[in-house]
Amino acid sequence: MIKVLIVEDDPMVSQLNKKYVETVKGFKVVYMAGNGQEALNFLKNHSVDLIILDVFMPKLDGISLLKEVRRRSIKTDVILVTAAKESENIDEVLRLGAVDYLIKPFEYQRLKSTLDSYIERHQLLNHKNTIFQKDIDKIMKQNADLLEKDYQKGIHKKTLERIRRFMKHNEEKYLTSEEVAEKMEVSRVTVRRYLEYLVSLEELILEIEYGSIGRPKHLYKYKK
Structure with a gap:
């Protein structure tokens, strides 16, 4: 146990x-x-x-x-x-x-994957007299796979880093997804998904601005 x-x-x-x-x-x-x-x-x-x-x-x-x-x-x-x-x-x-x-x-599944990998690693390193290269390779591959799974479905590492860098470069401003999309030449729907993901990671601040007419504006700012 x-x-x-x-x-x-x-x-x-x-x-x-x-x-x-x-x-x-x-x-x-x-x-x-x-x-x-x-x-x-x-x-x-x-x-x-x-x-x-x-x-x-x-x-x-x-x-x-x-x-x-x-x-x-x-x-x-x-x-x-x-x-x-x-x-x-x-x-x-x-x-x-x-x-x-x-x-x-x-998510629970991410923690479970970590613990499943950990118990296999623990048993290998503590209960096996001889460790072979294939055993070490298996552990290292599992760790790499877990890191890759951290990105949600539809979130790509390179695009995420581009948007992260853009928001950090403009850290003094509150920006809408439309403004970010126009500057980066990426679709507004795509940008909105990545901005919301960065909010969930607490890297961005989200402010909602309510006007007298129309839908409220979602404003995003890099969290210092």
Whole structure:
């Protein structure tokens, strides 16, 4: 049985994550901490196999906790969860040995895929006397496949990066999907889909402007 520690400052999200985790065979949530310091106190006297760790929390944030876990040589794997998709954060946690990085709002199936992959990896590395190259290749391929699946159906990586860069370049302005579409020479329907996706990742701010006549305007701005 894989022992899991959930570290999340929102009690409702913590309970939902516990429910998700325990629907996957082979996993048991042994404790839910409301912040990094509480988690660190728990880890002083208890061992866990896996921590599902939110990044932004009071007292001790997720990245600081991960650094402290590594500094103290606490043997546990970590999956980071955050609403912010910032490349420097992703790069840093991967360097610190996080086995995966989930971006809110993630779907249950994405978490399940991560846990299915993790339990196979855990059993391979902890219960097999001899590991072959094909075993390592399988683990690496699974990780790459999971990262690729992070993009929703109809969302293409290159187009997403183009629109992300455009919005960041115009970060001082609120823009409509029509304005973005015209400047980028992309269809308005396509742009609207990508803008809404970036809002769901909390990379863009959405403001709705209600006029006296006609439909309300959806205005998008890069979140600094």
